[in-house]
Structure formats: structure tokens, C-alpha cells
Amino acid sequence: MKKKFLKKLGLKRNNAGTSTGLLDEKSRKYIKSISPVDGEFIGSVSQTTKEQYEAVIEKAQEAFKVWREIPAPKRGEVVRQYGDALRKYKDPLGRLVSYEMGKSLQEGWGEVQEMIDICDFAVGLSRQLYGLSMHSERPQHRMYEQWHPLGIVGIISAFNFPVAVWSWNAMLALVCGDVCVWKPSEKAPLCGVACQNILKKVLEENDVPEGVSCIINGNYKVGEFMTKDSRVPLVSATGSTRMGKIVGQTVAGRLGRSLLELGGNNAIIITPSSDMDVVLTGALFGAVGTCGQRCTSTRRLIIHDSIFDEIKNKLTKAYGQLRIGDPLDQNNHVGPLIDEDAVNNYLNSIEACKEQGGKFLVEGGVLEGDGHESGCYVKPCIAEVKPDMAIVQHETFAPILYLMKYKDLNEAIHIQNNVPQGLSSAIMTMNMREAEKFLSTAGSDCGIANVNIGTSGAEIGGAFGGEKETGGGRESGSDAWKAYMRRQTNTINYSAELPLAQGIKFDLG
Numbered sequence: 001m002k003k004k005f006l007k008k009l010g011l012k013r014n015n016a017g018t019s020t021g022l023l024d025e026k027s028r029k030y031i032k033s034i035s036p037v038d039g040e041f042i043g044s045v046s047q048t049t050k051e052q053y054e055a056v057i058e059k060a061q062e063a064f065k066v067w068r069e070i071p072a073p074k075r076g077e078v079v080r081q082y083g084d085a086l087r088k089y090k091d092p093l094g095r096l097v098s099y100e101m102g103k104s105l106q107e108g109w110g111e112v113q114e115m116i117d118i119c120d121f122a123v124g125l126s127r128q129l130y131g132l133s134m135h136s137e138r139p140q141h142r143m144y145e146q147w148h149p150l151g152i153v154g155i156i157s158a159f160n161f162p163v164a165v166w167s168w169n170a171m172l173a174l175v176c177g178d179v180c181v182w183k184p185s186e187k188a189p190l191c192g193v194a195c196q197n198i199l200k201k202v203l204e205e206n207d208v209p210e211g212v213s214c215i216i217n218g219n220y221k222v223g224e225f226m227t228k229d230s231r232v233p234l235v236s237a238t239g240s241t242r243m244g245k246i247v248g249q250t251v252a253g254r255l256g257r258s259l260l261e262l263g264g265n266n267a268i269i270i271t272p273s274s275d276m277d278v279v280l281t282g283a284l285f286g287a288v289g290t291c292g293q294r295c296t297s298t299r300r301l302i303i304h305d306s307i308f309d310e311i312k313n314k315l316t317k318a319y320g321q322l323r324i325g326d327p328l329d330q331n332n333h334v335g336p337l338i339d340e341d342a343v344n345n346y347l348n349s350i351e352a353c354k355e356q357g358g359k360f361l362v363e364g365g366v367l368e369g370d371g372h373e374s375g376c377y378v379k380p381c382i383a384e385v386k387p388d389m390a391i392v393q394h395e396t397f398a399p400i401l402y403l404m405k406y407k408d409l410n411e412a413i414h415i416q417n418n419v420p421q422g423l424s425s426a427i428m429t430m431n432m433r434e435a436e437k438f439l440s441t442a443g444s445d446c447g448i449a450n451v452n453i454g455t456s457g458a459e460i461g462g463a464f465g466g467e468k469e470t471g472g473g474r475e476s477g478s479d480a481w482k483a484y485m486r487r488q489t490n491t492i493n494y495s496a497e498l499p500l501a502q503g504i505k506f507d508l509g
Helices: 002-008 050-067 072-088 090-101 105-125 164-175 189-205 220-227 241-253 276-292 308-319 340-355 409-417 432-439 480-484
Strands: 014-016 030-034 041-046 133-135 141-149 152-156 179-183 213-215 234-238 257-261 266-270 298-304 359-362 381-384 400-406 424-428 448-451 485-493
Touching: 002 090, 030 189, 041 189, 050 152, 050 179, 050 213, 050 220, 072 090, 072 105, 072 164, 072 189, 090 105, 090 189, 105 164, 152 164, 152 220, 164 179, 164 189, 164 480, 179 220, 189 213, 220 234, 220 241, 234 241, 234 480, 241 257, 266 276, 266 409, 276 298, 276 308, 276 400, 276 424, 298 308, 298 409, 308 359, 308 381, 308 400, 340 359, 340 381, 340 400, 400 409, 409 432, 424 432, 432 448, 480 485
Parallel strands: 014 041, 152 179, 152 234, 179 213, 234 257, 266 298, 266 424, 298 400, 381 400, 424 448
Antiparallel strands: 030 041, 133 141, 141 485, 359 381
16 A cells, blocks of 8 residues: 555655656765654655755746746646645545654645645635735825735745645745745655655646746755755745754845744643533644644643643543554554654653653653554653743653643743743633633733634644744735735826925926
8 A cells, every 4th residue: 555655646766856856866865765654665865966956946046037927816727726636646645644754644634635725725815915005195196015926935844744834835935926946854755756746747737837846855954055045035944943043044144034933832721611522632632643743732731720630630541542553544543753863852851851850640651563663653641740840841842741730820821921932822711701811912922822722733724823932934824925925115106297205395497
């Protein structure tokens, strides 16, 4: 079955390259894709050299000259066709996501569905790139603003959403008239090649230059080609806060734009009035979905002291029922971490938590044997902690859930906000005043704030992103499209005179 879905996506064990998805023998350096599911080698991707990168950028520059002149609704039609192609390949692409990254098959299919959804959104957007009109203070003058494409948009994506986050950026950028150069995660490079193979066919069928969408492959050094390149006016980067600070400083140093989607340390506040069924579902999926490797994963539960023991006991029981194993088997709830480094970070955080006084209610550990031979399968765990512990300030990309108590809502909001990150947040309550307080200026300081919904599972219709060390970027819905365009203010004088602003007189007679 694994070989079948690879074949459907046009992938072989050695066929992936820089811009076209074909093997490039000139590179002579390859990135091996190893599945965390079973530890098997899937295939190799040729690593992009500096010379190849230059060729890709030149190709993108030439394509931009053509693409920007195509009317936005026609660009939207190309994106619509890509959405239809993704519907056709949803099953094999979702299986590849699951197998190469390690998330459950349902989540793999769900990620491809997000791509389809953002295509649909972008198609409608292609007819709604609105500018404002303003009244001029000068007679017989008209003022308005319009939006133009930026040029090349560089996209650096992370392993945990190896296809969806690229599409959030690329589909909006494409309808805006930009062209895209994508560096997929070196931990899931075949997903990038598969997406490029599908899009390449759509571009060819519409006589669109291939350079409208290119991929480059490699580690952070290949990413630096883009972050240091003044020909790439916008770099959208998803990953760790550490990475984002480097990207942000580098791009700002050349006065470019960066769109950063970085770490999250997301919390759910659980109040005495909350619906227990909603609490357990939201907390459980938020904490263990994608094996805790979402930027929106639930890391902290801030629980009122009057119901703390009840929540603790029910969650502990629920964790005992989790099935951990091959994510392509839909009977399993939790798949593996991405690689051995992630496993070591998980183990180190558990030890740090214990050293700082954390009490584990559900113990962690690495699973071995019985389908866990890759060494990447770990036990989701729960620890009771104090909110001021150092480890609680840190985001570990793994299924470690911290439980802490609070006495009143102001204290709970303070605990939630008192971390460096500011991506997603939630409150579980049936009390209208508590909900409104949480959503008010004095409430959550995160980019996403939910009521009776967990921290994970954002919809593409809303702008996605966070504050503080999450980077401040916004992707996907609402008016996030403006990040991919430049604003221009226009004034037209249709009189026979040239009146100056603010009534200034300038007489040459």
C-alpha cells in the first residue's frame, strides 16, 4: 500500500529535485527521507546548490513578469484547478503526509482538505482584492488606493504541517500575482515534491510558466539563500522561535518583509461551570493530536482548584485508553514523533520537569517493539506543576501536558498570558461574563482566543497567527492577503489647474 500511494504521486525512491521535482544529478548531495512510522527509507531528494538556487530565482523573476499581467480572476481559475487536482489526489497525498511526517491518517487527509479549502478561499479572493477610495481636499481630484503583487514570495515550511502551511501562503500569493519559491522541511521533503508534481501539471495545462511555483531543498543554509536575497521581498517562515528570530533579523537587515509563524505554548482555562465532555475532548485532542507536534497543541491546562481533582482523574483515565502505533492504522490515536532529536527533547523536558518539582500523573517514556521499532513512539504524559516553573515557559514539541491550579479568573488569565509565546488560547465556561472577560482587552493576549473549543484546529477563514514570540504574522483567511501585496495610493487631477495641498500657493509668474 505504501508503494502504491507513492507511485500515484509520481514519486520513486530517487526522483526528487529542485524546481521541477526531477532528480538533478548536478547536486550530488541528497536528503534522505526516513519515515518515523517504521524507520524505513522512503526516497531521496537532491539538495539545492547555490548555482541551482540562482537558476530558480531567475526562472521565478521571468515568470513573475508574465503572471502579474494575468487578471486576478484568471489567476484564481488556475488555483481552482489546483484545488480540483488536490481532490483527486487527496487520498495518496494524505497517506504520504501520514507516512513521511507521522501524523494520523485522518489528520493527513485533513491537512490536504485544508489545502483544498484555502484554494476555494483564494478563488473567491481573486475577485475581492479591494482598495479604498478617498475624498480629496483639492477640487476635481480623485484619490484611491490599489494593491500590487510584491514579486517573489519565499516560503519556508515546517515538518509538522508539510503541505497545508505552504498552501496557506502560496495560494493567496498566487492569486495576488506573486510567484513562490518554497523550501519544504528537510524532514518531510517528499511531500513538497508531490505538491509540486501536482501543481506542475496544472500550470502546464494553462500555459503558465513553470517558474510561478518552484521548490528548493535543503537545510537552514538553503533557507539562508532566500532570507539574504533582496530579490525576495517577502519571506514567510514557519518553525521555532529560535529560527524565527534569525530569519526576522536577517530579512529586516535588508529591509525586506517577513511573515513569521513560530512557537506556541497554548493553554486552556477550565472553569467550574464548564461542560466536562467538551473539556475532555478539547484537552485530549489538543494535547496528543499529531503527537503534540502542532504549534497550536495544548501544553497547559489551568484548572480551577475546586474541580482540579475531577479533571485530573478523568484525564488520567482517558490517557490510559490511548492507542499508540502506526498512524496509517485508523484504530490508533497517536503516531510517532518526527525523529530521534524530537524524542531526546521530549525525554530531556520530562527530566527537567521532575528536577523542578513536577509530579507526573501519567508517566512518559519511549515505546519499543510491537510496531514501535522506529524508536520514535513515545507515551503522552501529564504532569502537575507550578505555573512559574521554568519548563512551563518552554515549548516542547511533544505530548507533555502540564496541569496547574488557579483560584479566580484574573489569576488564570495572568497565568495563561505569563509565557513568552502568544499563539492560541481557550477557556471552557458556560458563564457569559467569564467568556467575555477572556475575550476582552484585559483577557487573552494571544492571536487566537476560543470559547468552549480547544486550542488546536483553526479554520482557514480566519487569520491565523500569534503575538509575542509567536512572531506576529498572519496567514490564511480574513485580510491576510495584504501581506503578499504592496499598497499604492493614487491621485488623479482631472481639472485644468494644479491646486496644491493644504492651500499652498506657488506662483511662477
